Amino acid sequence: MSLLTSFKALKEILKPCSNLTPTPSSSSSSLIKSSFSQEPEPAALKISRKPPKSSLSKQLQRLGEPFLPSSQQNESLNAGTRQPQNSQGHRNEAQVVKFEEGREKEEKEREFEDFGRTKLGQFDHTGPFEPLVLSLLGEVPVIRVPASINCRLLEHQREGVRFLYKLYRDSHGGVLGDDMGLGKTIQAIAFLAAVFEKDEESVESTTVKGNHGGKKGPVLIICPTSVIHNWEIEFSRWASFSVSIYHGTNRDLILEKLKAGGVEILITSFDTYRIHGSILSEVDWEVVIVDEAHRLKNEKSKLYLACSEIKTRKRIGLTGTVMQNKIMELFNLLDWVAPGSLGSREHFREFYDEPLKHGQRSTAPESFVRKADKRKEHLVAVLRKYMLRRTKEETIGHLMMGKEDNVVFCSMSELQKRVYRSMLQLPDIQCLVNKDLPCSCGSPLKQVECCKRIVPDGIIWPYLHRDSPEGCDSCPYCLVLPCLVKLQQISNHLELIKPNPRDELDKQKKDAEFASAVFGPDVDLVGGNAQSENFMGLSDVKHCGKMQALEKLMFSWASRGDKILLFSYSVRMLDILEKFLIRKGYSFSRLDGSTPSNLRQSLVDDFNSSPSKQVFLISTRAGGLGLNLVSANRVVIFDPNWNPAQDLQAQDRSFRYGQKRHVVVFRLLAAGSFEELVYSRQVYKQQLSNIAVSGKIENRYFEGVQVPFLPWKGWCVGLIFPWGFSICNEKFRVSPFVLLGFSGLQRISG
Known part of the structure; x- marks a missing residue:
């Protein structure tokens, strides 16, 4: 009863002022009365008014409907479709056009939502408003994507959802390797909404029975820190899940809620899982989804080892770059989502990796090329079971203007060229340039194997080996990466090779010495060997x-x-x-x-x-x-x-x-x-x-x-x-x- 009283009091506050009388010159907007008003109005002037577009006003309007008598509801509904009339009861043509245009604009802007329902209005309809059935014919229960989600999926996304459900039904993992920007996140959410039987007409977070009558466990999503909140937002837009974030200072509270069965979706970051993975690995997860799964390319990394302890066979990787640097990265990712799917590591290296690399050489014998083609076809056939890969060109190319x-x-400036040449003359670089020449001491050995293995008179080498004057096992190849970094910095901007004030003093001293050596007589043209903050100098091209x-x-x-x-x-x-x-x-x-x-x-x-x-x-x-x-x-x-x-x-x-x-x-x-x-x-x-x-x-x-x-x-x-x-x-x-x-x-x- 108190709720009804409070609601009526709030309606009185929102009621428009009743002593305002319209003048003949007033526009049709001045004649509009609030639908909450209880005063009788002349029929000619009664035009329903939509409340301001705020969540409060919408909720009030929805809450108010059951309290209105049925006659008032019908009258309000009829008034909402009535066109404005002038004081003589005849329709003003200009007012009618303006009224219709305004109503059409508001209808287009109106969000597709009900109170307590997931907001989906920002996504255009791309299909019929009907559920997408994923389960096989005769399979019980029928697993389907809710119509409110399916109608907003593109065709390639529906195919992706079917692929994910097939992996789930077969109790093994796989990789959704679509190009970036094709909606892998949405496809994963639509798949989970189907598996957890999220009906668009139900907003309660319930415990759902599995295919065999058992309870479904929670879902773990591991992703980069920068997209954690993006996942949370997408879940709120597309389905009604109980979502929690295991990241930051409230981890213990979230863990208690998880153990109590109050979490359906748990989202965490790569770094958090790498550190606290031993705690989360004790949970029996229904599905584990790793976003940007190419982060699992190194089998020796702590993240890969932590993710390998997850107790579920239903592991799904989402990535637009399945392979980045070498073919063995492909094996590492597939072996995580579906252990043993590509055989052992050594088998994969000998059967696929080596033939494909050597068959791609420009001077490879014809037999190598034929062997590589056969292994390539075999690998693609095996991957088809565990990976779905689509590009923008073959999916939404017709919807875009192309790239x-x-x-x-870009030709380097004359000063950049001089500095570049000066660096090539440094002892560190010359050691690498002449590494295969005969040693000057008369030995039959190459310089890299004799006197020039170390570079004590260099600039970069002494700093790298300040704690080991005799050099290291990798000398002189330990110089390669630092030298290449310096060459690339010179290629981009000369200011980049100057010492960084935030570095340690020893490194600043070394970088200043290096800058002086390569700048030579041009040091004044670049503003000295220390970092400059001169606006005119740095902004000059x-x-x-x-x-x-x-x-x-x-x-x-x-x-x-x-x-x-x-x-x-x-x-x-x-x-x-x-x-x-x-x-x-x-x-x-x-x-x-x-x-x-x-x-x-x-x-x-x-x-x-x-x-x-x-x-x-x-x-x-x-x-x-x-x-x-x-x-x-x-x-x-x-x-x-x-x-x-x-x-x-x-x-x-x-x-x-x-x-x-x-x-x-x-x-x-x-x-x-x-x-x-x-x-x-x-x-x-x-x-x-x-x-x-x-x-x-x-x-x-x-x-x-x-x-x-x-x-x-x-x-x-x-x-x-x-x-x-x-x-x-x-x-x-x-x-x-x-x-x-x-x-x-x-x-x-x-």
Whole structure:
């Protein structure tokens, strides 16, 4: 009774002022009365008013309907369909048109929801409003996706849900390997809604009986920290599950709730599970889903070992990049979701890995090529049982305007070339360049095996071996990675090789010494060997070839109203690019690892909705996952990565479902530099992935075979020239001219 009294009091507060009388000149909106009003009204003036679009008003309206007498309900319903009339009782044509247009607009904006029901209105209907039956004919109970979810799924998503249920029914795991942006999260939720028999007409969280009468256990979802809340939001939009997040300070409370049976879906992060996996592995999970499952590519990692302890055979991996660097990563992932499905590790390496790699060499004998083709077909046939892989082109290509991928070779500035050449003359680099020459001491041994195995007179080597003056077992190959990092930094911007004030003092001292050595007489042109914060100096493009090319590209894009995503791995490079954008007057947003998680989505929404935002500066590490930036139609990858999947993930922030424009991607490479080798390596890895995962036929461009261990050994770093296009490697020979046929290469001079 008290609830009814309180409700009536609240209605009186919301009642419009009754002493306002309409004037003849008033618009039709001034004649509208609240449907809550109890006063009798003239029939000619009684037009139902929709309350403000707020959750409170909607709930009040729904709660109020049972308390209205049936006559009032019918009268209110009739008034809602009545057209406005003038004071003489005749319809005003202008008022009628305005009224109909307003009502049509409000109907389009109205969310498809009832009080206490999951909100699904933002998703357009893509199919009939009927459930999707997953179970076989005659199978009891009938497992089906609720109609409210099925009507919003695309056809490839329905196929994905059927695949996931087949894995579940057969009691083994598998991989949903769709391209990024095809809705793997939604497919997983639709599958769970069917398995847990979530009816769209029921909002209660109930314990559901399994196929054999037993209770279903909870579902564990392991994902990157950045997408935890995205999973939570998607569950709230699509189905009525009891969802809890095992992350942060309230883990103990969530664990108690889980043990009490109050949790249906438990979401946790990779790091949390790696640390606390022993606790969660004691739970009998119904299904375990790992988002971005390519994180399980290393069988020796702590995360992989922790996930291997999970007590369920129903393991599902979601990833758009099933294989990134080598074919054995494919085995590790499949062996986790379905242990033993591909045989033993050694069997897979001998039967699939080695034949496929050697058969792809440009000079491979015909017998090797035929053997590789047979093994490729056999592998694809085996994978079909455990993996479903679709691309955007074959699923939603007809709904999108397409994507163009360009590699832009940017000529380095004259200062960059001089610094690049200076580094190649350092003792550390020369040790690697001349490693196979006869030793100068007269020994028949090579320099790498004799006097030049260590480099005490170098700059990088002494710092690496400050605690071991005699060197290490890997000398001199321990120098390769640090040297390549420095070469890539010079290729991007000279400011990057200067010491970082946040590093330890010893490292700052070493970096300052290195910068002085390679800058030489040009040290004043770059503002000294210490990091500079001079705005005019950092925002100037004169000494950076890539920024010169970027300046020309952005000028043409801005004149056409294009929106741009600008990615870089280096936060320092983002700082420099930010100053460049300020100097040029571009309106931009920025997201990197320091951006709080709770602010990231608001930055994305603001960029997508604001026509004034032209550029989004994004750290590739922080923004490679979970961002939907379909308002942008130009993507720039400022610095390439060894792993091609990283660049592809960055591209797909824009090229995904909902993109209405043609997307053009520009990957910037410093012409004639070490970055050309990075790009060639990307092509090589992408070809291996296409062969092993999709069974495609790829042109055999490369002679090299990727070595599982010591991949740098045998590489001739000295032949990476700071000019021209030639790249030579003892095991890896390629010229970018060969790649012109399929890479869309462009050359932009500085």
